[in-house]
Amino acid sequence: METKTTTKIDRANLGVMLALGVVSAFTLSWDVTIGLVIGCAIMAFDFYLMRVLLSQVLFGTRTSAGVSMALLVAKFLGLFGLVALCLFFIPMNLFAFGLGATAVVLTAAIVAMTMQKKAQEK
Numbered sequence: 042m043e044t045k046t047t048t049k050i051d052r053a054n055l056g057v058m059l060a061l062g063v064v065s066a067f068t069l070s071w072d073v074t075i076g077l078v079i080g081c082a083i084m085a086f087d088f089y090l091m092r093v094l095l096s097q098v099l100f101g102t103r104t105s106a107g108v109s110m111a112l113l114v115a116k117f118l119g120l121f122g123l124v125a126l127c128l129f130f131i132p133m134n135l136f137a138f139g140l141g142a143t144a145v146v147l148t149a150a151i152v153a154m155t156m157q158k159k160a161q162e163k
Contacts, residue, residue, distance in 0.1 A: 046153060047092045050088070051088060053148050054088065055085060057148050058078065058085060061081060061144065062074060062078045062081075065077050065137075072133050072137070075134075076136070076137030076141060077138070078141065079127055080139065080144070083120070083124060083127065084145040094109065094116065
């Protein structure tokens with residue numbers, strides 16, 4: 042069971058990734074575009090995995106704390122490995138990669154604030 046907020050954040054982040062990719066493809070160099078899109082894609086995938094793992098822990102699908110921690114550690118090791126592979130083997134702008142990776146945090150904050158404001162207006 043996943044919450045409405047996390048699903049909205051996931052969808053909004055994909056929209057931001059698409060918008061950044063299209064705008065940067067027409068206005069910036071290819072290494073910047075690749076960095077932005079890969080940064081956004083990796084963090085979107087990481088957010089999806091965190092959403093799935095936390096829903097399993099919070100809603101009782103996984104009962105063992107040891108199994109949940111092992112999956113969480115495996116997720117982080119996989120994330121670090123994926124980022125290292127991208128940084129070493131894909132020619133991209135590292136600053137753009139960092140900006141793309143930060144987009145999910147900004148998207149999550151914006152979606153959460155707008156949902157909170159809508160809830161207060163009701």
